[in-house]
Amino acid sequence: MDKLIAIVRREYLERVRTRWFLIATLFGPVLFGALMFLPSIIASKQTPTDDVRRVVILDATGTDLGRRVARGLNGGVFGDSSLTRVESVTAAELAAAESLATRAVQDERAKGYLVLDASTIAGLSARYAGSNTTAMMDMGRLERTVRRQVLGLRLEREGLAQERAEAVTDVTLDMKTERLTKRGRGGSAAVSLFFALGVAMLLYMSIMLYGINVMRGVIEEKSTRVAEIVVASVSPSRLLAGKVLGVGGVGLTQVALWVAGALTLNRVRGPLLSAMGITSTPFELPALSWGTGALLIAFFVLGFTFYAAAFAAVGAMVDNEQEAQQAQMPVVLLLIASIVFVQNILLAPDGTLARVMGLLPFSAPIVMPLRLASAPVPTAQVVMALASVGLGAAVMTWLAARIYRVGILMYGKRPSLGELVRWVRQ
Amino acid sequence: MSLALSIDHIAKRYDQHVAVRDLSLAVPRGALYGLLGPNGAGKTSTIRMILNIIRPDQGTIRVLDTPFDTPGLVNRIGYLPEERGLYKKMQVRRVLRFLAELKGIGAKEADRRIDGWLERFALRGGGRDWGTAKVDELSRGMQQKVQFIGALLHEPELVILDEPFSGLDPINAQAMKDTMVDLRTKGRTVIFSTHIMDNAERLCDAVCIIARGEKVLDGTVSAVRAEHGSRTVALAFDGGRTTAVDAVLSDRRLIAAMDDQNRFLEVELAGGADPQQLLVALVQAGASLERFERVRPSLHRIFLEKVGATGVEAGMSGQG
Structure with missing residues (x-):
C-alpha cells in the first residue's frame, strides 16, 4: 500500500510541478474569461464610428439629397459636416468622379464613397464602395440615413414642411430578440445548451489530455528503462494503478481549478463590466444540484479510467512517441466518436442516438453528462450508464494490465493482434 | 551453509x-x-x-532462504539492470527518495542515507549538490552512479x-x-x-x-582454474618463429588449441601430450624460447574452450 502511495505521489507531484501544468491551469480561466467578457466588450465597442462620416458623397440626383445625407450622418443641421464631402455631378460625369473618389479611398483620404442617383430617388438602390464595408454597424447607419433622407425628400415633395418631414422620419427602433424553444424561453435555453456543451467539451478534453499523458508516462518509463527498476520492486499492475490514479488526480485538480476560476470570474463579471462602463445582461449559469455534480465527477473518473488504461496499454506496446501516434488511433477514434454526435444529441437529448450512446461504455462518459446537463434523464438510464462505464473501465483495466505487464519489458517490433492476445492470456 | x-x-x-x-x-x-x-x-x-x-x-x-515470490522479499534485494535510465526531468534527490520508498524506506530515513551516498560518490560537497539537479543535467557517468545508489539505498x-x-x-x-x-x-x-x-x-x-x-x-x-590448469603453457619466442617451429605448433598431437596473446602464446596441450614433449619438440625445431611456463588458464581461455564460437552464436537471441 505504501508503495502504491509512493507511485501515486510521484506521478501526481511531478506533473503538478511542471510549467506545463501551470500554463494549462492559467489558460483555462483566461479562456473562460474571454468567453464571458469579450462578447460584451465587443458589443459595446460596436457603435458607429467616425469612419461613417469620412466619406465622399457623389450626388447625381440633381437634388440636395447628398447634402441632406451628409447632414444626417453628422448629427443634423448643427453638426459638423466638415469630414463629409459632397460633390454634385451629372450622370455623364459620374464615372470620372467615381475613379477620383476611388483614388481618394486608396490614398486613405476617405473611407469610401456613396453614389446617389435617379434610382436612389426612386427608392430602389444606392451604392457604396469603401475600405470599411465589413463594419456592420457603420453600413447599417449609412443605409438608414439614406433611407430616411429619401423618405424626407419624398414627403416634402408631397407638400410636407421640412421640419415636419424630419420629425416624421425620425424613427429609432431598438429590437430585442428572444428565442423560443419547445422547452421554454430561448434565453435560458441558450445558456443551458452552452453549459451542456461546455461540460461535454471539458470532459472530452481532459480525458484526451490526461489519457495521452498516461501514455506518455508509460513510454517515458519504457524508453528510459526505469520500468525495469520499478517492476523489480512493485508488480506491474500496481505501477499501472498508481499511474492512472496519480494522473487522474492531476486531471481532477486541474478541472477543479478551472471550474473554481470560471465561477469566480462569473461572480465578478457583472461588477467588473459595469466598472468598465459596459452594461450587460447577467450570465446565469444553470443551477447544478450536488447530485448532478457528483454524477459528473463519477463519469469523469470512470471514463478517465477506461481511456487511461487503454492509453497505457498503447504506451506499453510501442517504443517511442512516433510509433504511439499510429498505435493510439483506435483509442482516439473511440473518444472522437463520442464527441462528433454532440450536436445531434443536443437537438434530441431523448432520441435513440442519445440513449444508445449514453449507454455504451466508451461514449457514455461524455454523452451522459451532456444529456444530464441539457435535459432531465430517467434515473434507470443513468444507473445503467454508470454500471456500463464501471464495467467497461474494469475490463479495460484488466486487459491493459495484462498487456502492460508484458509490454513494458519488450522492445523492438510492435506486437501483432495475435501476439497481443497471447500477452493477455499468458 | x-x-x-x-x-x-x-x-x-x-x-x-x-x-x-x-x-x-x-x-x-x-x-x-x-x-x-x-x-x-x-x-x-x-x-x-x-x-x-x-x-x-x-x-x-x-x-x-525464502521462495522467490514471497511478498516483501524484493525489499531485501537491490537491482541494477543492464539498460540504465532514470526519470529525466526529475530531481536526483526525489528520484532516489522514490526508489527508496519503493523498497519500503520512509522518506526521512531515505534522505539521511541519500546524503551519505551522494557524498561518497562525490555528487555532493565542495559547494555543489547534484542532488538538487535534474537527472538530465547530469553526465552519463553521474547518472550511472545515481542509479547504483538507488539500488543500494535500502541496504539490501x-x-x-x-x-x-x-x-x-x-x-x-x-x-x-x-x-x-x-x-x-x-x-x-x-x-x-x-x-x-x-x-x-x-x-x-x-x-x-x-x-x-x-x-x-x-x-x-x-x-575452476585449477581444474583446467595442468594443460596450459605460455610460450614466448626470442625473435621470430621459423617454419619448423610453426610446424610444431600446428601439430594436433601436441597442441589442441592456441591463443595468440600478442606478447605470448597460450597453448592448450592435446590429450596424451605433456609439456616436456612440447619443450623437446620446440628445441629440436630450433626455437629460441624466451618463456616456457605452465600456467593456469584465464577464465577467458576456459570460457572460450567451454563455450566456443558456437555457443556465442547460438545464444545470440537478443534476450540477454
Whole structure:
C-alpha cells in the first residue's frame, strides 16, 4: 500500500510541478474569461464610428439629397459636416468622379464613397464602395440615413414642411430578440445548451489530455528503462494503478481549478463590466444540484479510467512517441466518436442516438453528462450508464494490465493482434 | 551453509526461442558471484526470474532462504539492470527518495542515507549538490552512479547487478569495483553478470558460466582454474618463429588449441601430450624460447574452450 502511495505521489507531484501544468491551469480561466467578457466588450465597442462620416458623397440626383445625407450622418443641421464631402455631378460625369473618389479611398483620404442617383430617388438602390464595408454597424447607419433622407425628400415633395418631414422620419427602433424553444424561453435555453456543451467539451478534453499523458508516462518509463527498476520492486499492475490514479488526480485538480476560476470570474463579471462602463445582461449559469455534480465527477473518473488504461496499454506496446501516434488511433477514434454526435444529441437529448450512446461504455462518459446537463434523464438510464462505464473501465483495466505487464519489458517490433492476445492470456 | 540464492532446474521459453533451458545453481551468502556467458546466454532472463519480474515456466527459485515470490522479499534485494535510465526531468534527490520508498524506506530515513551516498560518490560537497539537479543535467557517468545508489539505498542483503561495468569509464568502473568489494566485506551477497572475463577473474569468489540457457560449469574461481590448469603453457619466442617451429605448433598431437596473446602464446596441450614433449619438440625445431611456463588458464581461455564460437552464436537471441 505504501508503495502504491509512493507511485501515486510521484506521478501526481511531478506533473503538478511542471510549467506545463501551470500554463494549462492559467489558460483555462483566461479562456473562460474571454468567453464571458469579450462578447460584451465587443458589443459595446460596436457603435458607429467616425469612419461613417469620412466619406465622399457623389450626388447625381440633381437634388440636395447628398447634402441632406451628409447632414444626417453628422448629427443634423448643427453638426459638423466638415469630414463629409459632397460633390454634385451629372450622370455623364459620374464615372470620372467615381475613379477620383476611388483614388481618394486608396490614398486613405476617405473611407469610401456613396453614389446617389435617379434610382436612389426612386427608392430602389444606392451604392457604396469603401475600405470599411465589413463594419456592420457603420453600413447599417449609412443605409438608414439614406433611407430616411429619401423618405424626407419624398414627403416634402408631397407638400410636407421640412421640419415636419424630419420629425416624421425620425424613427429609432431598438429590437430585442428572444428565442423560443419547445422547452421554454430561448434565453435560458441558450445558456443551458452552452453549459451542456461546455461540460461535454471539458470532459472530452481532459480525458484526451490526461489519457495521452498516461501514455506518455508509460513510454517515458519504457524508453528510459526505469520500468525495469520499478517492476523489480512493485508488480506491474500496481505501477499501472498508481499511474492512472496519480494522473487522474492531476486531471481532477486541474478541472477543479478551472471550474473554481470560471465561477469566480462569473461572480465578478457583472461588477467588473459595469466598472468598465459596459452594461450587460447577467450570465446565469444553470443551477447544478450536488447530485448532478457528483454524477459528473463519477463519469469523469470512470471514463478517465477506461481511456487511461487503454492509453497505457498503447504506451506499453510501442517504443517511442512516433510509433504511439499510429498505435493510439483506435483509442482516439473511440473518444472522437463520442464527441462528433454532440450536436445531434443536443437537438434530441431523448432520441435513440442519445440513449444508445449514453449507454455504451466508451461514449457514455461524455454523452451522459451532456444529456444530464441539457435535459432531465430517467434515473434507470443513468444507473445503467454508470454500471456500463464501471464495467467497461474494469475490463479495460484488466486487459491493459495484462498487456502492460508484458509490454513494458519488450522492445523492438510492435506486437501483432495475435501476439497481443497471447500477452493477455499468458 | 545458508544460501543467498538457490535455483533448481528452471526454464523459460518465449514464442520464438528458449531463453533458459535448464539451469540450477547455488550462491552462498556473503559471496561475490559472477554469472558469465555470451550475449543471449540467458543471463538477464535468469536475473529477471530471480527478481520475480518474469515467471519461470518450471523449476523453483529460493532467494535468501525464502521462495522467490514471497511478498516483501524484493525489499531485501537491490537491482541494477543492464539498460540504465532514470526519470529525466526529475530531481536526483526525489528520484532516489522514490526508489527508496519503493523498497519500503520512509522518506526521512531515505534522505539521511541519500546524503551519505551522494557524498561518497562525490555528487555532493565542495559547494555543489547534484542532488538538487535534474537527472538530465547530469553526465552519463553521474547518472550511472545515481542509479547504483538507488539500488543500494535500502541496504539490501542481496545485490544483483546486470553488466555493471558496461558503459563505465575507468574511474567509475573502479568506484563500482570498490563498492562491490565493500559490500562483500560487510557480509552482503553480490551477484553480477558480465561477459568480460577479466573482471570476473579478478573480483569473483565463484562463477557460473552459462551458454545457450544452460550451465556450462560453476565453482570457485580457483577451483575452476585449477581444474583446467595442468594443460596450459605460455610460450614466448626470442625473435621470430621459423617454419619448423610453426610446424610444431600446428601439430594436433601436441597442441589442441592456441591463443595468440600478442606478447605470448597460450597453448592448450592435446590429450596424451605433456609439456616436456612440447619443450623437446620446440628445441629440436630450433626455437629460441624466451618463456616456457605452465600456467593456469584465464577464465577467458576456459570460457572460450567451454563455450566456443558456437555457443556465442547460438545464444545470440537478443534476450540477454
